[in-house]
Amino acid sequence: MKKTSLVSVLLSATLTASLLAGCSSSNGSEQTSAESTAATTEAPVVTTDPNEHLHLDPVVYPDALDFNDTESIERIFDMCEVVDGVRITVEKRMKQIRMRAKINGETFTLNVNLSGAAGHTTPEQLATVAKLFWYCYPQMYARFAVRNTPTTVTIKFEDSGYEIASASGDEIHIHDQWLKNHPTDYDCLTHELAHIIQSGWDGNYCPAHTNDDGSKDTYMIERFADYCRYLYAFKGGYYNDMVWEIQTVKTENTYYKSVRFYAWLDYTYSTQEIDIMQRLQKAVTSKTYGNDAWEPDGEAWQAMFEGTAAAGKSLTTLWDEFAASDIAGVTSKPREQGGKSTLLLKAPLRTAVRDRYPEADDYLKVQ
Numbered sequence: 065m066k067k068t069s070l071v072s073v074l075l076s077a078t079l080t081a082s083l084l085a086g087c088s089s090s091n092g093s094e095q096t097s098a099e100s101t102a103a104t105t106e107a108p109v110v111t112t113d114p115n116e117h118l119h120l121d122p123v124v125y126p127d128a129l130d131f132n133d134t135e136s137i138e139r140i141f142d143m144c145e146v147v148d149g150v151r152i153t154v155e156k157r158m159k160q161i162r163m164r165a166k167i168n169g170e171t172f173t174l175n176v177n178l179s180g181a182a183g184h185t186t187p188e189q190l191a192t193v194a195k196l197f198w199y200c201y202p203q204m205y206a207r208f209a210v211r212n213t214p215t216t217v218t219i220k221f222e223d224s225g226y227e228i229a230s231a232s233g234d235e236i237h238i239h240d241q242w243l244k245n246h247p248t249d250y251d252c253l254t255h256e257l258a259h260i261i262q263s264g265w266d267g268n269y270c271p272a273h274t275n276d277d278g279s280k281d282t283y284m285i286e287r288f289a290d291y292c293r294y295l296y297a298f299k300g301g302y303y304n305d306m307v308w309e310i311q312t313v314k315t316e317n318t319y320y321k322s323v324r325f326y327a328w329l330d331y332t333y334s335t336q337e338i339d340i341m342q343r344l345q346k347a348v349t350s351k352t353y354g355n356d357a358w359e360p361d362g363e364a365w366q367a368m369f370e371g372t373a374a375a376g377k378s379l380t381t382l383w384d385e386f387a388a389s390d391i392a393g394v395t396s397k398p399r400e401q402g403g404k405s406t407l408l409l410k411a412p413l414r415t416a417v418r419d420r421y422p423e424a425d426d427y428l429k430v431q
Contacts, residue, residue, distance in 0.1 A: 125188040129178070131156045140187050141176075146195045147427050163194060167202045167427050173216040174198070180222035184244040192250055193219060193243075196298040199428065200254050204296055206424035207417075208261050208345045217260055219253070228252055231259035251297050251304035258292035259285075262345070269351040271344075271358040273320040280355070283320040284348070290323040291330075291341065294396075295417055300431060301408075306401050313392040319360065319383040324396075324407075328386045331413050333374040336420055343368045 129137060134154045141161055143150040153162040159178045174197045176190060214234035223240040229252050230237050236256045271284035297304035316322035334340045347353060353364035360379035369375045386392055394406040418425055
């Protein structure tokens with residue numbers, strides 16, 4: 065689905081010729097050593113350069129935004145690297161950058177609000193956050209949107225309060241120092257965007273677990289958001305996968321704790337015609353089933369599985385099946401940034417979803 069320009073083709077041809085020339089000058093012992101190393105590697109490192117041919121004229125980012133310099137801000141927040149047609153408005157008084165674009169027939173608006181920020185998040189990081197929104201949110205919306213799912217999202221950077229980020233309604237609040245201290249953890253915002261998609265979820269009408277002390281854990285709220293963080297990670301996990309993992313069966317050892325279980329369930333049993341996670345989103349937002357119906361052998365899960373190969377199985381039976389699978393215990397962390405993990409080499413979880421919804425990311429320039 066990548067869109068390749070004539071310029072990128074010429075650049076690629078030039079680079080290939082250069083590399084071939086370099087290879088011809090290498091001595092035989094170096095080649096033998098490289099081949100020997102590759103032969104003993106447990107899993108090949110598959111590099112996915114997220115934007116190699118798009119950085120032809122890189123933006124020079126200032127140390128801080130100047131809201132009196134509208135032209136500079138428009139250049140910083142030019143989204144052409146990811147998607148065309150984003151219109152930018154600089155709202156000086158509110159210290160806010162507004163971006164709007166029509167994607168797959170739906171008009172989306174992103175507001176990046178800095179009225180509560182102290183300048184800890186750099187202009188380059190702010191632009192990357194905006195790119196993340198245009199990369200991730202329309203894809204999630206195309207799959208999971210129901211009536212009243214927000215198409216306008218405001219991300220507020222604030223130098224106070226909570227440690228990382230939170231979401232409510234159509235707003236995300238992120239601490240202004242988070243990306244300063246964790247400069248590659250952009251996908252904490254993918255998690256929060258999933259909570260925006262979940263707008264309307266009620267803890268009384270979603271999968272829940274009763275703890276030993278009698279308290280109720282509405283586990284699916286966070287499992288769903290983390291599922292989306294992994295499946296829709298910005299630039300195919302380029303940033304996410306080195307800093308955040310979906311845990312193995314050893315550390316998240318029950319169906320109500322494991323994010324990986326629901327990724328496996330969707331990968332194994334959803335089809336082009338029947339999407340289990342989409343059904344779950346619709347059932348919870350419409351308050352179709354109370355907590356009791358979401359017990360492992362309850363009618364709610366049976367309704368989610370109807371028509372698939374999982375029909376008639378309880379959630380605990382499926383958990384046992386997952387726990388015995390060859391992806392339950394392998395790492396989701398690649399050896400290097402931009403590489404593919406053993407998990408993705410064994411089960412292309414992200415590719416499977418994108419193949420099921422090709423129209424959802426046809427607008428993207430970078431995969």
